[in-house]
Amino acid sequence: MNKLALCITSLHKEYGNGFQALRGVDIEVQRGDFFALLGPNGAGKSTILGIICSLVKKTSGKISVFEADIDDDFSLVKKNIGVVPQEFNFNQFEKVFDIVKTQGGYFGLPRKLSEKRAEKYLKLLGLWDKRDQTPRMLSGGMKRRLMIARALIHEPKLLILDEPTAGVDIELRRSMWEFLRKINEDGTTIILTTHYLEEAESLCRNVAIIDRGKIIQNTSMRELLRQLNTEFFVFDTHKKLIKLPRMDGYKGHLVNSSSFEVEVERHQSLNALFANLTAQDIQILSMKNKTNRLEELFISLVQPHEEKAEEVSG
Amino acid sequence: MNVREQWIAFVTILVKEIRRFTRIWPQTLLPPAITIALYFVIFGTLIGPRIGRMAGFSYIEFVVPGLIMMSVITNSYGNVVSSFFGAKFQKSIEEVLVSPVPSYVLLSGYVIGGVIRGLAVGSIVTCLSLFFTDLQVHNITITVTIVFLTSVLFSLTGFINAIYANSFDDISIIPVFILTPLTYLGGVFYSMEMLPKFWQDISMINPILYMVNAFRYGLLGVSDISVGWAFFMVAALCIVLFCYASYLLNQGKRLRT
Structure with missing residues (x-):
């Protein structure tokens, strides 16, 4: 059996204005892994995640999720993925409970099961007492947790989190880490992008660093940290x-x-x-x-590329 | 997704749509009822008796089918265009886009949501009309079928408008500059016989004329045009627009970068 949760081969993305966001990205994520995708702003992290979950169209390349190719069986691929995007993207006028329950319906879950799961995840994420409120009434941290609850409603095998703790206070961030560790231990593969490198170091076993649309490091966290002199x-x-x-x-x-x-x-x-x-x-x-x-190492890996680019443009 | 899952997804979208327009009923159900009631007062009680009979009916009897149809058209269209564009604007449409819902299920959910809003407003307006005139039904099958197809057609049009729209201005351009003129010139308030030949010919390219007349035929048994041709045209347009909207969804037009 193939042990890969995600396999990306030679992925390219060129936007309509000619900007090349991805220039031949190859990534492999093992089943059960907690994987960090790191890179500076505009490096291409969100583009990769967007392509995996079909919000961005790829220019070329192959992606498979649990052996299902996104070009051949996108329905199966989507069933296996839960997405927590970077920006809040729920209907601001719907109630918290309805948002999570409705997402279950989109994945074909019967109403009773959706309600049961919505209750389960809202309780696990400490949002049950907010179930009748609209997202406008929630704090930033609560909105982030709501997006996680929504992404888990169909219990995906692969959870993709695009900066899930951005703007969240340290106490809440740590409780979210605990939650993510738990679901990872229970078998969910997790891919995470974050600007808090401490977060990646604490949670992730493997890491890829992307800069200007290219992977410049793809290794285990331990191996990466070993590079520190x-x-x-x-x-x-x-x-x-x-x-x-x-x-x-x-x-x-x-x-x-x-x-x-x-x-x-x-x-x-x-x-x-x-x-x-x-x-x-x-x-x-x-x-x-x-x-x-990790921050130190990250800067040392990304900076040479930036300097080179400045030389070229200068 | 298997058929059962697709059905659940369809019902989910539909329930969400119905919940949306019933939650904001003072914006969605009440205004069209008040507007059309004013039309009834003005044309039925104040001006109508002075206009005299039209196509063998009192003026209020003549305009009621057109006004019901007008409310169905504008509300079916308005529901889908504002709901889908709102979802695009808030990015909540991504909730569906990342799910395995096939594009035809997504489209059907929004369209039937628009149809239900159109029919709900149409029913309210029909009930209001009973205060002003007796309503007769010449052919119930034609009446129900044409109102349903018209509602589907304008829900689809609203959906396509919402896909292309980039701003709230873009969703008001079509209703203001195309839909309203076509509706007002679509035989709601007058019979085609009243127009000179040249304008009669020009009117024949207005699709709303066919829908209004087919609906009027269903209620009153009179029409300026062939009812069979009206059915064919509306059904054909529904099929073409459904295919086009599905194509746009599959391509991710203005939804996926």
């Missing part, structure tokens, strides 16, 4: 510091009188650094990773 740590100390402690082989600088920053290269061990500090009777109260690791 340097990490920055900030240490908080018990005693006040007058100057930067001696750290043989490590670069660093004093942040303030009770903390300092250290640059640790991949081949360096933190044990040696701690031994060094202990020898000087410096007690470390806490330690934190200064930057988002």
